[in-house]
Amino acid sequence: MLEIIVPATSANIGPGFDCLGIALNIYNKFYIEEIDNGLQIEGCEPEFRNENNLIYKSMKYFFSKVNPSKTPKGIKIKIETNIPVCRGLGSSATCIVAGVMAANYLSNSHLSKDELLEIASEIEGHPDNVAPALFGNMITSISEKNKIYYDVIKVPKNLKFCAMIPDFRLSTEKSRGVLPSTISYSDGVYNVGRVSLLITAIINENFELIKVACKDKLHQNYRGSLIKNYEDIVDKADKLGALAVFLSGAGPTIMALIKEDDNKFLEDMSYFLSPLKSNWKLKELSCDVSGAILNVIN
């Protein structure tokens, strides 16, 4: 049996829409094995226990593209879910990465992680979650003529991430649906400058630049209205001294970047969030540096 452990991811990080993401230390675990026939799925909500299951669909995509003759007759998938679904923490990326890694192993295809990234990005439609899910760390990634180009950024250890996760879901599909099909030249220039500054500020540990560098005009303003209390939470986190506050992926999770020695933020933010109508959970996270791991177990 295969055990595949895949980290959560927070994509975009403000201005890096569809091209920047970080792996975080919460993990979904997938146990996958070949069986005589049929499809067995355990451990997830009933709505995902069928042929539309994203892990299964990703495995099927891999087999048909890479090695159709090695498609197993039957597959058993058991999921240990620790990453909440449709919250902007890359749960779909974990399913896709687990699916392609399992299919690669079961078909003896021996594709490299770089090749798996191309297939996983085709399935997800953008590389910014699947790249850090596979490689860990913070990753810049782009797609050019069906090839993915990426680079790894080592995140300073003295940064931590405070995820504010609501009890309601927002699918990436719905959250992409409110984005405009074109943007102005000035909004494009606005984001290009900020994402460049954000990356150099992180690499050079110039933390005082991160707040202004994390601003964005491509997606957050459009998406904010889908999230109850979005503005209030962002304002409060800012006032409490977060280095930056941004939407995690397509939302609805709101992420605050704080210094490792900031022990007050979590307590004060939790006090602020507790009377709100939706239930918001706070989770202090750090960067995962390993990415997805496959173990063969008995």
Ligand SMILES: Nc1ncnc2c1ncn2[C@@H]1O[C@H](COP(=O)(O)OP(=O)(O)O)[C@@H](O)[C@H]1O
């Ligand atoms: N634990 C899980 N078990 C089965 N399917 C899952 C699981 N987690 C995520 N998914 C799949 O991923 C989809 C959510 O993806 P998406 O809307 O992109 O949100 P997220 O921000 O969580 O990635 C679900 O509808 C489901 O198809």
Ligand SMILES: N[C@@H](CCOP(=O)(O)O)C(=O)O
């Ligand atoms: N760049 C994508 C990222 C979606 O991430 P998810 O974790 O919400 O699936 C977007 O912003 O749509």
